[in-house]
Amino acid sequence: MSPADHDQGKWAWVFAPRTPNEKRYWLVKSEPDVFSFDDLRAAPKQTTQWDGVRNYAARNFLRDGMKKGDRVFYYHSSSNPQAIVGIGEVAREAYPDPTATDRKHAGFDAKSDPNNPIWFAVDIKAVAPLKRPVTLTEIKANKTLADMALVRIGRLSVTPVTPKEWETIVAMSER
DNA sequence: GCCAACGTTGGC
């Protein structure tokens, strides 16, 4: 798929050309029992390889949308409560997901040819925890956030966030 | 190309 394939459709803005120095925003999900925001902060260089994405829509956001320096909300799923708990940044843009071509790895996908990979990873680095977590309940209760991809397409592990949504949630975390 | 069966995610 080439970037031109993203020109149409609902998410075209996510892939559209950027103005100089434009930063975009994303949300990534992790189960805290598996890898929490604190785990990320404790990792070497506070950075981890964000691999294991096996959904094409999420893959496209990750591979074609995310650029180095973009900010990401770090969301804890399947936890109590489900909430955005921290901010990270894209430390390295998309590269072939090594877990997809590793026969011994649970994420192995026989369809992914190492010479023509299907699945991609980025590196995510911790920036700072939110002053307080912003819960999914609060997000759903806020009309400004009704169109947020997190709410609309809940099961995706990588979703875009608009600047307005970003601002709104950061403000919520500060009061 | 249609669609039923199945698998996965993740909120509840």
Add this chain to the structure above:
DNA sequence: GCCAACGTTGGC
């Protein structure tokens, strides 16, 4: 633990 909302697979 249940189930809604998908995406994927494979028979036809």
